[in-house]
Amino acid sequence: MIGGQQEPSILLRARSIAKSYTLGRKSIPVLREVSLDVSEGETLCIRGASGAGKTTLLHVMGGLERPNEGTVEIGGVDIYQLRERKRAQMRGGWIGFVFQAYHLLPELTVEENVLLPSLRLGVAERGRATQRARELLEQVGLQDRAEHRPAELSGGEQQRAAIARSLINDPDVMLADEPTGNLDSKAGESVLDLLLDLVRVRRRTLVIVTHNDLVAKRCGRSMTLADGRIG
Numbered sequence: 001m002i003g004g005q006q007e008p009s010i011l012l013r014a015r016s017i018a019k020s021y022t023l024g025r026k027s028i029p030v031l032r033e034v035s036l037d038v039s040e041g042e043t044l045c046i047r048g049a050s051g052a053g054k055t056t057l058l059h060v061m062g063g064l065e066r067p068n069e070g071t072v073e074i075g076g077v078d079i080y081q082l083r084e085r086k087r088a089q090m091r092g093g094w095i096g097f098v099f100q101a102y103h104l105l106p107e108l109t110v111e112e113n114v115l116l117p118s119l120r121l122g123v124a125e126r127g128r129a130t131q132r133a134r135e136l137l138e139q140v141g142l143q144d145r146a147e148h149r150p151a152e153l154s155g156g157e158q159q160r161a162a163i164a165r166s167l168i169n170d171p172d173v174m175l176a177d178e179p180t181g182n183l184d185s186k187a188g189e190s191v192l193d194l195l196l197d198l199v200r201v202r203r204r205t206l207v208i209v210t211h212n213d214l215v216a217k218r219c220g221r222s223m224t225l226a227d228g229r230i231g
Contacts, residue, residue, distance in 0.1 A: 009039065009040050010037045010038070010039055010040075011038055011039060011040045011042075011074065011075060011172060011173055011205050012037070012038040012061060012072070012073070012074050012173055012205065012207070013036075013037050013038075013071075013072070013073040014034060014035060014036050014037075014060070014061055014070065014071070014072050014073075015035050015070055015071045015072075015073075016033050016034075016035055016069060016070040016071070017031050017033070017034040017035070017057070017060055017067045017069070017070035017071075017072070018031055018032055018033060018034075018067060018068050018069040018070055019031040019053070019056055019057075019060060019065070019067045019068055020068055029228055030053040030056050030228055031053050031056060031057055031060070031067070031228050032227070032228035032229050033070075033229065034057060034070070034225075034228070034229065034230050035070075035230070036223065036230055038173070038205055038207055039205070040172075040203075040205055041203050041204070041205060042205055042206070042220055042221065043196065043199065043205075043206045043208070043218075043219040043220045043221070044205075044206070044207045044208070044219060044220070044221050044222070044223070045207075045208045045209075045210060045215060045216040045218075045219035045221070045222040045223070046058075046207065046208070046209045046210075046222070046223050046224075046225055046230075047209075047210060047211065047212075047213070047216050047222055047223070047224050047225070048209070048211060048224060048225035048226060049211055049226070050211060052225045052226055052227075052228075053225055053228055054177070054178075054209035054210075054211075054225055055177050055178075055209065057209065057225060058175050058177050058207070058209050060072060061175060061207065062091065062095050062097060062175045063079045063080075063087050063088075063090070063091040063095065064091070066080055067080070074090070074094055074095070074172075074173065075094065075172065077090065079091075092117060092169060093169055093171070094171055094172050094173060095171050095172075095173055095174075095175060096166030096167055096169070096171035096173070096174045096175070097166055097174075097175050097176075097177075098159075098162055098163055098166050098174065098175070098176040098177070098179045098195070099162070099176075099177050099178075099179075100177055100178035100179065100181040100182055101182070102150070102155075102158040102159055102161070102162045102182075103162065104150040104158055104161060104162060104165075105150075106149060106150055106151060107149075108149075108150075109146065109147050109148065109149060110137065110142060110145050110146050110147070110148055110149075110150065110153070110161050111130070111133055111134070111137065111146040111147065113150065113161060113165055114133040114136060114137060114161060114164045114165045114168055115129055115130065115133045115168065116165065117165060117166075117168050117169055118132070118133075118168045118169055129168070132168060133164070133168060134146065136164040136167055136168065137161075137164055139164070139198065140160040140161070140163055140164045140194060140198075141160060141194075142157060142160055142161055142164065145157060145161075154187070155182055155183050155184075155187060156183055156187030156188075156190060156191055159179060159180075159182075159183065159187075159191045160191065160194060163179075163191070163194060163195055163198065167198065167202075170202075171204070172204060172205060173204065173205040173206070173207065174195075174199055174204055174205065174206045174207070175207050176195065176206065176207070176208045176209070177209055178209065178210050178211070178212075179191060179192070179195060179208065179210075180192055180210075180212065180215060181210070181212075192215060192218060196218060196219075206219075209225075
């Protein structure tokens with residue numbers, strides 16, 4: 001207890017993460033002994049140059065890519081001790097991903113794209129899920145674009161749709177990989193404002209990886225990844 005208030009608990013903990021890739025006969029190290037803690041409700045930025053391993057670290061933290069060494073715990077659960085199916089279920093319920101490339105399916109409407117993670121996991125029946133998708137689209141300012149296809153949206157609108165999709169299962173932690181990287185400065189600032197506001201209102205945890213110092217300044221805490229290590 002500090003000043004009569006309880007300290008926030010650790011939601012995400014990574015310990016001694018090492019990851020390398022094989023290129024021909026060579027092993028290329030990307031992450032070296034990376035350890036970090038992320039508290040509930042925190043906004044953390046991990047900065048680094050292109051090729052520093054930021055995306056790989058985010059994928060490892062989110063259960064998308066198994067490390068060669070080390071552990072990742074979310075809510076006290078070691079996710080790489082889980083079977084793949086169980087890890088996928090946990091990933092779908094606990095984590096929301098926002099990528100630099102929006103990864104919207106072009107043949108689906110905006111509303112259908114937002115609904116997709118919920119329906120795939122069977123988290124909610126169709127009516128409830130649809131209502132939640134419409135509420136999220138309203139929150140991100142896309143209520144009038146629900147029946148449009150992604151190609152009919154601007155880059156900023158597509159990223160807003162991707163943010164809505166990432167929130168459909170009400171995740172505890174949001175992981176964002178260069179969420180403003182494909183946008184001009186005005187659209188990027190708008191998307192960043194939206195993302196920070198949404199996690200603040202929901203009291204959710206946000207980890208952003210970026211090379212953009214302006215993004216880092218908007219977060220509560222920042223760290224630097226260089227040469228595969230957190231500095």
